Amino acid sequence: MVRIGLGMRISALGLASAVVIAFWGLVAILAPLIVPYDPGKIVDYDYFGPMTEDFLLGTDYLGRDMLSRILMGARYTVGISLAAVSLACFLGVTLGMVAAVIGGLLDQVLSRVIDAFNSIPSKLFGLVVVAAVGSSLPVLVLTLTAIYTPGSYRFARALAVNINAMDFVTVARARGEGLIYLIREEILPNIVGPVLADFGLRFVFIVLLLSGLSFLGLGVQPPYADWGALVQENIGGLPFGAPAVIFPSVAIASLTIAVNMLIDNLPRRIRDRSAP
Amino acid sequence: MNLLIARMILQRMGIVLLTLLIVSFAVFAVTELLPGDVVEILLGQSATPEAVAGLRAAMHLDEPAVIRFVKWLGGLATGDLGISYVNKLGVAELIEGRLFNTLKLGGVTALFAVPLALGLGIMAAMFQGSVFDRVVSAATVTVISVPEFMVATAAVLIFAVYLKWLPALSLAGDVGSIGELLRNFAMPVITLTFVISAQMIRMTRASVIDTLNTPYCEMALLKGASRVRLVLVHALPNALGAIANAVALSLSYLLGGVIIVETIFNYPGVAKLMVDAVATRDLPLIQSCAMIFCFGFLMLIMIADIVAILANPRLRG
Numbered sequence: 109m110v111r112i113g114l115g116m117r118i119s120a121l122g123l124a125s126a127v128v129i130a131f132w133g134l135v136a137i138l139a140p141l142i143v144p145y146d147p148g149k150i151v152d153y154d155y156f157g158p159m160t161e162d163f164l165l166g167t168d169y170l171g172r173d174m175l176s177r178i179l180m181g182a183r184y185t186v187g188i189s190l191a192a193v194s195l196a197c198f199l200g201v202t203l204g205m206v207a208a209v210i211g212g213l214l215d216q217v218l219s220r221v222i223d224a225f226n227s228i229p230s231k232l233f234g235l236v237v238v239a240a241v242g243s244s245l246p247v248l249v250l251t252l253t254a255i256y257t258p259g260s261y262r263f264a265r266a267l268a269v270n271i272n273a274m275d276f277v278t279v280a281r282a283r284g285e286g287l288i289y290l291i292r293e294e295i296l297p298n299i300v301g302p303v304l305a306d307f308g309l310r311f312v313f314i315v316l317l318l319s320g321l322s323f324l325g326l327g328v329q330p331p332y333a334d335w336g337a338l339v340q341e342n343i344g345g346l347p348f349g350a351p352a353v354i355f356p357s358v359a360i361a362s363l364t365i366a367v368n369m370l371i372d373n374l375p376r377r378i379r380d381r382s383a384p
Numbered sequence: 385m386n387l388l389i390a391r392m393i394l395q396r397m398g399i400v401l402l403t404l405l406i407v408s409f410a411v412f413a414v415t416e417l418l419p420g421d422v423v424e425i426l427l428g429q430s431a432t433p434e435a436v437a438g439l440r441a442a443m444h445l446d447e448p449a450v451i452r453f454v455k456w457l458g459g460l461a462t463g464d465l466g467i468s469y470v471n472k473l474g475v476a477e478l479i480e481g482r483l484f485n486t487l488k489l490g491g492v493t494a495l496f497a498v499p500l501a502l503g504l505g506i507m508a509a510m511f512q513g514s515v516f517d518r519v520v521s522a523a524t525v526t527v528i529s530v531p532e533f534m535v536a537t538a539a540v541l542i543f544a545v546y547l548k549w550l551p552a553l554s555l556a557g558d559v560g561s562i563g564e565l566l567r568n569f570a571m572p573v574i575t576l577t578f579v580i581s582a583q584m585i586r587m588t589r590a591s592v593i594d595t596l597n598t599p600y601c602e603m604a605l606l607k608g609a610s611r612v613r614l615v616l617v618h619a620l621p622n623a624l625g626a627i628a629n630a631v632a633l634s635l636s637y638l639l640g641g642v643i644i645v646e647t648i649f650n651y652p653g654v655a656k657l658m659v660d661a662v663a664t665r666d667l668p669l670i671q672s673c674a675m676i677f678c679f680g681f682l683m684l685i686m687i688a689d690i691v692a693i694l695a696n697p698r699l700r701g
Contacts, residue, residue, distance in 0.1 A: 224406035231640045232677050239662040239670050240415050319531045357534045364529040
């Protein structure tokens with residue numbers, strides 16, 4: 109266990125996971141500054157080149173530097189997923205709290221519609237939307253948001269309904285506080301821990317779905333490539349076990365496993381903040 | 385009491401029907417009302433306005449969207465799925481054989497995955513905290529944390545590239561013997577089994593452990609029951625409902641997996657058909673495939689709900 113201030117402790121595994129996540133976050137921000145080669149430029153005459161001193165992670169199916177492409181890919185994978193998960197959780201949690209506080213018909217109608225949305229398999233929804241409007245960054249972000257808002261809504265609503273039944277909320281209501289005060293000052297602070305954990309889990313789902321869509325050729329479009337697209341365009345190297353197909357996969361796995369591990373090892377004080 | 389159960393089950397079915405209606409509306413709305421004019425795609429940019437108008441009338445695209453939706457829904461209900469834009473074949477005949485292939489793949493996977501997952505999940509719960517439990521838990525977290533296509537590529541790397549036991553591609557068309565059938569099925573089935581077993585193992589383990597924390601299990605432990613007896617005799621019968629629910633829910637993950645797996649292994653199923661249809665923007669085919677998947681998904685979730693209702697001892701008469 110390692111102390112991280114405020115009287116909280118985190119396990120070594122949790123800390124290591126946080127370091128991996130921070131690493132990919134920094135890479136996503138700094139990518140254009142740290143890439144050794146232009147990621148779109150063909151730098152090697154050989155394709156599916158091995159790992160050498162010049163090309164640390166080998167070269168791809170056209171002879172482009174894999175390290176540069178993976179570093180730039182982090183921007184798309186992390187950026188799109190973060191944008192989508194932030195939007196989805198903001199919408200879902202807000203709607204969930206509003207539904208729990210107001211209740212009645214609004215709650216019922218909203219919950220029924222959102223349940224129906226939930227019963228469309230996520231990959232299928234992505235496929236249908238991309239078929240209809242084509243793939244672009246805004247479309248991807250909005251589609252992923254639409255897919256993961258219902259789950260976030262259900263999660264937040266279930267938590268908020270419990271808090272809503274507590275005495276301090278009743279008191280606030282009797283004081284005549286409005287809806288916005290209630291959800292911001294009374295409900296939200298009491299569900300923020302689990303909501304953050306849910307944010308992380310949903311981030312993992314979105315990274316996986318985005319990679320899956322890109323792998324099907326329906327996500328980020330060339331000449332740009334996220335990690336899923338990098339696997340897809342280099343899949344021809346699979347029979348030789350080329351580094352170009354292995355390392356993007358490793359990048360995805362390292363990010364998603366790290367987020368999952370961090371959530372499992374979050375300090376109790378954060379995870380259980382809803383506990384009275 | 386049985387009346388109560390029947391009423392709850394009927395209620396669930398009603399909700400599923402309503403959901404199916406909303407879903408069909410969503411599928412229709414997304415594919416029909418968003419930009420991208422089908423007629424212009426079909427005829428190309430150099431088409432004359434007369435030709436565009438003619439084809440539009442022939443395809444009933446000049447009618448209001450609501451009427452087209454009702455017609456389309458009626459067609460779905462009666463089995464008339466419309467005509468593919470691309471090769472002018474009936475969507476129903478295109479899907480027929482493919483659907484059987486996909487069901488076969490799903491069925492064979494379930495046959496392997498369910499016993500495997502239940503066994504591992506129950507054992508992990510039985511020896512909770514042991515090395516075995518930790519290895520199983522770490523493995524399932526890993527499989528859940530990576531995209532399905534990585535499980536598939538890893539399977540290809542291991543079984544086809546290094547061990548050379550199996551062909552990397554599956555060609556379900558020409559099958560001579562049972563051995564050949566197994567070899568062709570093996571890669572997709574192995575991949576899908578991994579993907580859905582991970583979910584199922586976690587859920588099974590969690591529900592058995594939940595039951596182990598109840599007072600009657602603690603009582604059995606205090607009486608001196610062995611760990612194995614405690615799990616098999618005291619906990620398991622009471623966790624069965626939750627486990628059956630978990631199995632049905634996990635099987636619904638098959639749908640997502642199947643889309644990736646059929647594409648990678650070139651397996652001639654509905655999901656591959658749909659991914660190809662997306663590439664050619666063949667909307668009638670996409671709509672029908674999407675409805676088939678949503679229907680299957682909803683059925684599995686409904687079964688999970690009904691099992692949960694039936695397994696609730698408070699509702700048994």
